[in-house]
Amino acid sequence: MSFDFDHIIDRKPTHSFKWDKYQGQDVIPMWVADAEFKPPQAVIDAIKERTEHGILGYTLPYDELNQSVVDWVAKQHNWHILPDWIVWTPGVVPAFNVACKAYCEPGDKVLIQVPNYPPLLKAPSLNQCERVDIPSVLIDGRWQLDLVELEKQAADPKCKLFIMCNPMNPCGSVMTEQELKQVAEICLRHNVLLCSDEIHCDLILEEGVKHIPAPALPEIEGRAISLMAPSKTFNIAGLGASFAIIPDSRVRMQFRNAALGIVPWVQVLGLVATEAAFNHGHDWHKALIEYLRQNRDYLYQEINSLKGMKLTKADATFLAWIDCSELGVEDVQSFFENAGVGPSPGRDFGEPEYARINFACSRTQLIEAVERIKKAHAQLSL
Numbered sequence: 001m002s003f004d005f006d007h008i009i010d011r012k013p014t015h016s017f018k019w020d021k022y023q024g025q026d027v028i029p030m031w032v033a034d035a036e037f038k039p040p041q042a043v044i045d046a047i048k049e050r051t052e053h054g055i056l057g058y059t060l061p062y063d064e065l066n067q068s069v070v071d072w073v074a075k076q077h078n079w080h081i082l083p084d085w086i087v088w089t090p091g092v093v094p095a096f097n098v099a100c101k102a103y104c105e106p107g108d109k110v111l112i113q114v115p116n117y118p119p120l121l122k123a124p125s126l127n128q129c130e131r132v133d134i135p136s137v138l139i140d141g142r143w144q145l146d147l148v149e150l151e152k153q154a155a156d157p158k159c160k161l162f163i164m165c166n167p168m169n170p171c172g173s174v175m176t177e178q179e180l181k182q183v184a185e186i187c188l189r190h191n192v193l194l195c196s197d198e199i200h201c202d203l204i205l206e207e208g209v210k211h212i213p214a215p216a217l218p219e220i221e222g223r224a225i226s227l228m229a230p231s232k233t234f235n236i237a238g239l240g241a242s243f244a245i246i247p248d249s250r251v252r253m254q255f256r257n258a259a260l261g262i263v264p265w266v267q268v269l270g271l272v273a274t275e276a277a278f279n280h281g282h283d284w285h286k287a288l289i290e291y292l293r294q295n296r297d298y299l300y301q302e303i304n305s306l307k308g309m310k311l312t313k314a315d316a317t318f319l320a321w322i323d324c325s326e327l328g329v330e331d332v333q334s335f336f337e338n339a340g341v342g343p344s345p346g347r348d349f350g351e352p353e354y355a356r357i358n359f360a361c362s363r364t365q366l367i368e369a370v371e372r373i374k375k376a377h378a379q380l381s382l
């Protein structure tokens with residue numbers, strides 16, 4: 001079956017967050033992590049069918065929906081969960097903020113891997129907690145969590161929670177089983193709850209790399225939660241549907257209680273879209289991964305051919321984390337924007353010398369962006 005990821009859809013008239021930023025400017029937006037692709041037809045059809053029914057009242061997550069999650073997670077990650085473990089949330093951002101409320105008291109410390117997705121960096125302070133940064137280090141061409149620092153910081157009895165991002169945004173690594181086991185041991189040794197943001201886990205591009213959901217490790221099943229969603233993979237982020245998977249009933253109850261009265265239910269179209277994506281999106285998903293892999297490889301080659309720019313090949317995600325520290329420009333973001341390309345500013349992730357380019361777009365758009373970057377690069381005196 002073939003799917004047309006080359007097809008260009010004009011999003012300018014849709015109040016798109018990504019496209020509105022550079023309205024009226026000749027800048028290709030390649031920042032916010034949504035894609036330029038239409039979801040699988042089954043997803044569009046499910047939404048159409050539900051809206052044509054006409055009544056869009058309060059809707060509870062239903063058995064067939066939870067089963068679609070159980071089946072998807074089993075097929076993709078060989079993790080056999082129970083439907084009861086699933087707690088629906090209208091986004092992963094609310095979920096990791098709920099985790100801070102659920103497992104910490106004001107004044108406690110929350111460990112956060114850096115660099116990281118900006119709302120994740122803000123979660124501790126939004127919940128009256130102190131953020132403790134655990135760096136990611138580049139070893140032999142691969143971004144890895146600094147486990148020595150994790151052990152050191154987790155030993156502080158004020159540390160109650162570690163929110164990690166696996167696969168890593170923005171660095172793109174997927175933790176190995178050995179790394180994950182070490183993280184689990186550290187968390188268990190110091191009684192730190194492990195909250196793993198796994199929103200990018202269905203975007204594994206590197207062949208042979210496997211994502212392991214944190215609570216799938218038996219040793220930490222009772223002290224870990226996984227946050228997942230169909231939103232990045234199937235490009236339905238605007239529908240606000242995601243879920244936490246929490247095997248331990250007490251940990252789950254704490255999470256549910258912290259969300260009460262603040263976090264709304266997932267809206268009906270998000271639920272039906274998720275069910276359709278997980279039940280009928282397998283072929284589309286396979287084709288997407290192949291397309292993204294080629295985009296990644298093309299970008300990797302082109303960016304690394306430019307003096308002063310370095311790009312590590314990401315195992316997963318559609319995000320390229322580009323080191324521009326040797327580019328010799330005063331402001332990395334301005335360099336790209338003046339070139340006519342709008343990445344996410346590295347400074348928002350904690351690293352001003354970097355830029356993050358979202359390559360979930362047509363090859364035509366990606367080539368145009370690369371040509372613009374090359375042209376601006378040629379003007380630099382390096």
Ligand SMILES: Cc1ncc(COP(=O)(O)O)c(C=O)c1O
Nearest residue numbers: 033091092093117165169197199
């Ligand atoms: C690591 C990570 N977590 C969460 C989100 C967003 O979550 P949501 O839109 O479901 O709140 C993103 C979006 O880019 C992300 O990269």
